Amino acid sequence: MAIESFGTERAARRLRLGMVGGGRGAFIGAVHRMAARLDDKYELTAGALSANAENAKVSGEDLGLAPDRIYSSWEEMAEKEGARDDGIDVVSIVTPNKLHFGPAKAFLDAGIHVICDKPMTLTLDESLELVKIANDSGLVFVLTQNNTGYPLVRQARAMAADGTLGDIQVIRTSYVQDWLTTALDQEGQKQAAWRTDPKLAGAGGSIGDIGVHAFNLAAFISGLELESVCADLRSYVPGRQLDDNANVLLRYTNGATGTLWTSQVAPGNYNRLSIGVYGTKGGIEWVGEDNDNLQYTPFGEPTRTITRGGPGAADVANRVTRMPPRHPEGYIEGFANVYTDAAELIWAKKDGRDPDPGATDVPTVEDGARGLAFIEACVESSSKGGVWVDARPDL
Amino acid sequence: MAIESFGTERAARRLRLGMVGGGRGAFIGAVHRMAARLDDKYELTAGALSANAENAKVSGEDLGLAPDRIYSSWEEMAEKEGARDDGIDVVSIVTPNKLHFGPAKAFLDAGIHVICDKPMTLTLDESLELVKIANDSGLVFVLTQNNTGYPLVRQARAMAADGTLGDIQVIRTSYVQDWLTTALDQEGQKQAAWRTDPKLAGAGGSIGDIGVHAFNLAAFISGLELESVCADLRSYVPGRQLDDNANVLLRYTNGATGTLWTSQVAPGNYNRLSIGVYGTKGGIEWVGEDNDNLQYTPFGEPTRTITRGGPGAADVANRVTRMPPRHPEGYIEGFANVYTDAAELIWAKKDGRDPDPGATDVPTVEDGARGLAFIEACVESSSKGGVWVDARPDL
Amino acid sequence: MAIESFGTERAARRLRLGMVGGGRGAFIGAVHRMAARLDDKYELTAGALSANAENAKVSGEDLGLAPDRIYSSWEEMAEKEGARDDGIDVVSIVTPNKLHFGPAKAFLDAGIHVICDKPMTLTLDESLELVKIANDSGLVFVLTQNNTGYPLVRQARAMAADGTLGDIQVIRTSYVQDWLTTALDQEGQKQAAWRTDPKLAGAGGSIGDIGVHAFNLAAFISGLELESVCADLRSYVPGRQLDDNANVLLRYTNGATGTLWTSQVAPGNYNRLSIGVYGTKGGIEWVGEDNDNLQYTPFGEPTRTITRGGPGAADVANRVTRMPPRHPEGYIEGFANVYTDAAELIWAKKDGRDPDPGATDVPTVEDGARGLAFIEACVESSSKGGVWVDARPDL
């Protein structure tokens, strides 16, 4: 990979971006904005950044929005932006899970492309409905299961798809944190509170907040369809309404099996996302906190460390690489890759052309439904004492 | 830890050691012999090293045994050694699983202490019978679940026991290999062949050969009693009779839960044994291939790397430490700790005194039964489609 | 660190940014632009992106610059932008080393703040002159020795300054690459060609391009003044004009000593920047490719892994932290911290107030002179056969 090819933005055209959620006190909204800015493909133009009118106002001012593009209601924003000639091209929905479906439907109905945070909706039913709405709309819908944007995750997916690993037989994946080891959610911490409230987060606690990332990562890389799960969910902190630890067995339709573990009560783990995918010809291992390296073992040969931007990095990885090897990229860069690919998909629609093939490697509305099907299957399995439950959405 | 305290053998007295199995072409027998030799507590004196008379003879000659101490039958060896004034004090049984119970019973009956490889017997029934025999005999019986000998595994156990971790809630453990990714067992490789033959290995393949190590490690460190398992065992290589991959959910009687994964078909893993134990106050993580370091996180504080022999190493670890920190010790040294502790237990019996307290930290005949109960529960669970099965032996 | 505090941009006011260099075919210019964009503190407004008029034009168009803000001469840009009411507030100079001094002087003379890439100038003499010019101007001058922007490098500096490490005695640092193992510079690769051309790069090859980063990192963290060096520089690739490997001994004025190694011919190293700083009370170790972790050992205690955003992360690190722990940040984020702090320094000047104290932790024009003094001392030392040469600039 020639060093001069990194980080060429070639922007010129920027999409007008709106945002629902992400005002002061929020976390993930700022991440979306950094991701959108990094490659200069978007210009933040409008926002319903908070349901609280005052917070919406100051948050919009923080971000330099014009007064008439600051909304305190996403319904109003969808309506007005949809009606403007210079209305937003695309909206980012970065609210708690409960407020994904409504805005997504509203903006799609208003003819505005949608980028939506995960899990896609509060329930699988909502997700299945949103699949229809999005598909009928002809608009771009991108789900920010952001780990799919890491260059070496893209490469791992390609290695599974092209047969490098042989027939995939075994998967293990986990996403582990420790921040809910104590009853933070019951002490007024905003991020903890909504994530453990079934009315705002849905049926899944850790399984919905982070387990779904592990599920999605396994599906994205392996290309396999999850068939069923057997799950044991626990709320170890007294009084917590949703699970804070989940142990899950996985069965894929091709006969592969796996384990998925997610926890928010495992001291010493902050955001440890990890996966191994093993086939008849080789295995790969990747850890999110060391995202710039992929361990690849052709069976019977020494393990190779494939480094982002370095020897052995594939075209699909290089396409979304900004920096030379071992100048670390990270979470924001991976997130930005999803945004930049979303921009390409939108421009392709606008231009009436096929998108750059690589840009289609982003999570779809169907992937969102698969995530909800996974979450609900885990919850059902566990509530029945740990039985096998079909995890396939009716797509 | 003062540097001069490392590696003092103070041997003088050596136990006379016999061995069943471990002739030419075997693997683990040589490991047992190195372990026995390291601290000079044993002198190999007799052997029924092979059921094949010629191999028994040449193998015994290899090892410098006197001609009259070379046997081709363990029955004969038990009888004759038991009758000699200078007969062996203790026997090591290092045969395939099928040949554990018979020799163990015979030598105990002959008044000879027993060191036995894992899994303890072919079936749980045999194990339960052996528990009675061993306990009635008043002799020392030590099971070489050798990972219990690693200094920092001992320390991890102490940290769980003394409340450093708080209430243990979550365990994840795995033992992963790749050497059976192809049909090696069907190509005449001796080690592969017996391990995949239910007549020689018992009901478990990977779960019995290596999964039981992960189970034992979790039990040894956490001190928890396993209640039940839900297991999904697979034989991915066509024609293989026993499992080569097992995904297992664990439930402990105190309410803790966990996952256990074992595989012999995961390319890139040679002998990756790994565990994490997480409680309300802290978590520990340990990997066998990096046995000299223990990651310890008091919740809310930075992770500490505790290095064998270094700052933070506890007395129970230092007691079985030979080398200064970062002069790596390894598998043989950990194995030797089990042997050296076994010697202390035997001498204490002979001397009619209590053993050094630390020496009792070795796996017992009851632990052997727990291992078989675990294996058989996993096999039963999987054969019934993956249901929860009680994994407690009737001790 | 509360999770909601990450990544709040609170931008509203953006500085108008110009850029000299960084057109198509360049590398570091795009990095500067991403760094400037990340926190939304700058708006790219003007550029002399290439000395080639056509490249300057298309590169400016790539970036959406208005036609009248696209220049093909930095002299013209300095003059015109300095004269405009809406002229740029600050210029980034991202050209090869030869073209640092001239533009820096011109923009400072035009009353425009300067952000300049490293090494600061072609020669120490130029650097010393620039120190005077910058100081006389009253304007902000920031040198993008970007490693100073990593949160845990800031923390390491604080730990050295506040006595946590005791008296610093020993430093080892290195910056190692392999991309010049072959004669890439003689095969038309643009990045390689100018970096090995003394007319464009100055007297130092690897020592000037990357060794100066290691020098600067050691100085920034330790707070020590380098007294003298003894250097052995080599050009291992035949025909290469400048060094591609440098082995250097360091002596600091406080009596500390160290080693510095830089190489561009060490296969397997892409951008391995590493440092250890050891004092009477403790030691710290940090590696750029794992920038989110800092190993800290209080003497006689276990090593702590301090993770960015996690337990043990200090205020100075948290101040420049965007993401929760183990959602990796990287090179661009660290670079952006320098840019964002530069913005604060500039706004403080404009607002007539003291800047946020943390913002002054960026490399100064004097640091640039120290870098050139280091480079020239190494070159002189080596050319004299490896003798000790004073490395202190006459500031």
Added chain:
Amino acid sequence: MAIESFGTERAARRLRLGMVGGGRGAFIGAVHRMAARLDDKYELTAGALSANAENAKVSGEDLGLAPDRIYSSWEEMAEKEGARDDGIDVVSIVTPNKLHFGPAKAFLDAGIHVICDKPMTLTLDESLELVKIANDSGLVFVLTQNNTGYPLVRQARAMAADGTLGDIQVIRTSYVQDWLTTALDQEGQKQAAWRTDPKLAGAGGSIGDIGVHAFNLAAFISGLELESVCADLRSYVPGRQLDDNANVLLRYTNGATGTLWTSQVAPGNYNRLSIGVYGTKGGIEWVGEDNDNLQYTPFGEPTRTITRGGPGAADVANRVTRMPPRHPEGYIEGFANVYTDAAELIWAKKDGRDPDPGATDVPTVEDGARGLAFIEACVESSSKGGVWVDARPDL
């Protein structure tokens, strides 16, 4: 590597081993004994374990020596053992450096093979004399620069020798500890005291105790001849007589250059021995505390992790491998490889045949002289202010 081939001892014949030094309170003697025992090639038969008669006696009893084989004088032991029909075949000299030359000469004169700890003698002059004595004797002389026994160090040496790395250009090596960060040597700690006493240790402190290991490792792997050094030695702890930190530049006769750093005052490092060897075709990196893995990068390809016993492990490594991959081996095992190879050399002499070719890969008396030349050159260089000094012994 077939799993059944590991760990076959095939001993039968044991050499009678004597030991000088290594009584109670000593450290390295016990390591030598474990190393000698591991493969069952030696039987400890006689010892002058301490110059203190009482300690010699109890130490000999500890080890089960016959009363008439316990000596309190090595002179007496050499004389008597040399005269016995069943006298020792070989002696291990494990005393402080001052007591290497005398015993070595005495036992060689008595016709007894010698295994001697490093550094070989107190002075280079002694070493040069010993070279002559040893060569004239026709006996085996092996120096326990034990790192040469690690399987992957052997493999690294082979990869340098067979051209895999191309022309070697750059070497960096270091051996770093922290145990002398405080004035332990002045507080009566025996190991610290003699190592910092020039009368017992020689002219080098850290450079003689551990720096010589790094020097030897570089020479052993690279096969290059060191030409000259430029060294900066320091005693950071007040009152310490010998260096506790050394920064050294290296020049090899083939034009390669390097850095060597050794320290006993670098908190957080216990025994960190590390090396990188870089050539025109590839690079290798190895760290003692992770001795079972070798990082190998063919230039322009991904880095391979070669694991002892695993895919990619070479014959020279497999020859000295006991355990399957990732069942860690360590310091004792590496040390044992030197002992076991020494046994083969001695048996070959006795049998009047050529030894197994692999067995000659052990450090020789000439290597010992090279070590002393290195140490004395570093001391001279530093004492002259850090000038280049020839480091070649007059062999």
